[in-house]
Amino acid sequence: MPMRIADTRIRNFVDTQKTSPSPKISDANVIDLLAAVGDGSRTSFDKVKSELTKPGITRGQQFELAKAGLSKSEKSDIGQLLDKSGLAMDPGAKNFLEALVGRAPLQESFGPLTITGDQKNGIAGIAKPGEVIEAINLSTAPAGRLHLVDTQVIGTADASGKFLGTLPDVREGDMIRLRTRAADGSTSDWLTIQAKGIETSDTRNAIVNLERMDLVAGQSGVAVTHNTGRPITEPGAQIRFVNARTGEKVDVTANEKGSIPAGLTLPGKAGDEFKVSVSDGKNNLNHASVTGTLKVPGGTTGITGVDLPDPKMHKDESNADGTPKFKTERFVGPLFIDEPTPGDVRQGAIGNCYFPAAMAAVAHTSPQALKDMVKQNQDGTYTVRFYENGNKSRPVEVKVDGDLYVRSFGGPIYGSSLGGTNTKDKMELWFPIIEKAYAQWKGSYDAIGNGGSAGRVMSEVLGRSQSYEWVSAGSEDRLFNRIKSDIAKGIPVAAGTHGSDQASRYTNTGVYANHAYSILGVEEKNGEKFVKLRNPWGQSEYGNDGKNDGFFSLPMKKFTELYSSMYVLN
Amino acid sequence: MALPPEPIEEVLPEADGAVLAVVSRIVEQAPQQQYERTLETSAPQKAARQVVELKVTKVLFGEVKSGAVVKAVKPEGAYALREGNQGPFVLGKNEGAVEILGRYGPDTWSEAAVKQAAAALGKR
16 A cells, blocks of 8 residues: 655655655654654744754654654654655664654664774764764784773764764774773773775785883793783784794784783793794785894893893892893993083982982092993903992902893883983993992892992992981081082082981972982072082972973072981091 | 882873872871881882872863862872872872872973873873
């Protein structure tokens, strides 16, 4: 039987659709039907339509507006539309009509997250209305410092659940990871798709981030690990490791998080180098293009000159079996570029502030003593002399090479030099070499990296006995005069702040608790006495002189509030 | 231990937001171990855990609103907070609670450093 549509607007809607090149009741035009149903003697079609398209309106509210005006004949018209029109319908539009005639409950949403079509014009799909769509490009993420959850918001699902968004720099074949986030903060499961329809073929290979991988030699080979919170390549990519010494190769497939499989061990030993390549299954299938080389810490490969045992790392940078988490590199820069100065010294990521503070203090008053204590040998090693217990008759000579532990993204992890480059062929070496020798003498970087006394170091460097002054209110003049006198005589001075139990007095002052500073002198300005100090970090200071280089001047009164002890030599 | 501040690029990927804020209230203060006065620095000491309220004055990135009061955990570590302390607070989440990131809290990085690193990571 033909349709007999009573409502003029509904009949016109059907007629219009039937003459359309692509007839369909869509999520967009179903609003006209809802308005046609919702209007009545008291409310016009235009007013209802305006209400139906208000920003933020939910499907449930749209349904109630239409249902409020639904007459018996309109219900019959909608039933005929569903049964006899033959028109295609979007799922959301069809559900509206079925709900109006009582054949189905209204669905508030059409989740879970579904991606529709290709990505030629962006990323389109369906989620629950109002949900935010978050996405990350797993093919490009490994090149940055991104975690798997460092997503970008690409869009919000509209009232019908549809969304369309874009991510920058998406290429054919890229792996895109998406999830939804509801208003209450809850998130959906991850959905990973491979971008298509953007280019005619996938010509961008996967990338692999070598800086995130650590190779550690053990009894059964070379263990490969990395922080699995960050992807090192895209899911499914094949990574190839080739041992440059033996030619043995190992292929592994990255898991869904872009991580290498747990427990991966390569055939090799300390000092070996591995060439690493990657293929996404479409590009670099023969692994002819090599991303880079990873070196297993230890061994002697690539070392110029004598290779001496290195002091063990601090326990925070060591594996459970005592092996280092970081590799070493041979530094071959000049021992001294010019006269040693306090500004050369930079504390590394180790709790030995007392050591760089002492060394910078010595550099300020006795630079020649530093030049005298360290010698470069013909075989590329260095001999550093200390004095046991500050006793000049008991010199201790320590021989070290130029290998320094380095961060995966470059530069020494422990002490380094400021004021220039920290590359291995150019960095000024006197401070990191003396620090390494001190660690060697005391047993390890761990032995020197859990606190100590700047006075003791100054004593061991210069061969003089040490002493100290407690700093307290009322001692300003006495301390001022002592600093002035000592520095004039070329005797280094340093200071320490109070312990961490008094840390709250330091926040926002620019001075830090449980920390050592070099004292570089005193001065008087407008009748007020100041002490000149330096933070061994080479940054972070009291006041704001616009430089943030660690050098600062502090009123003596403030000095006695914030500092606990002053280290002096006899 | 008085280690230098961590490179912000290492911490920011863990962050959900960063704000300029003032410590408006200390909500909880864990017992603080007392240490004897010593000549040693960088000793293995820690300032106790605190829970504080931060009054947000400016949002650098994240979904926090300016003017909001955020309850946050200052973990056991190298610094402690008092009412009135202020500066850039980088915030993350730890077991559902908001946690202040950075070895020295508001004294770890400048506002400009946080903004620059956030922009480089596409955090808004």
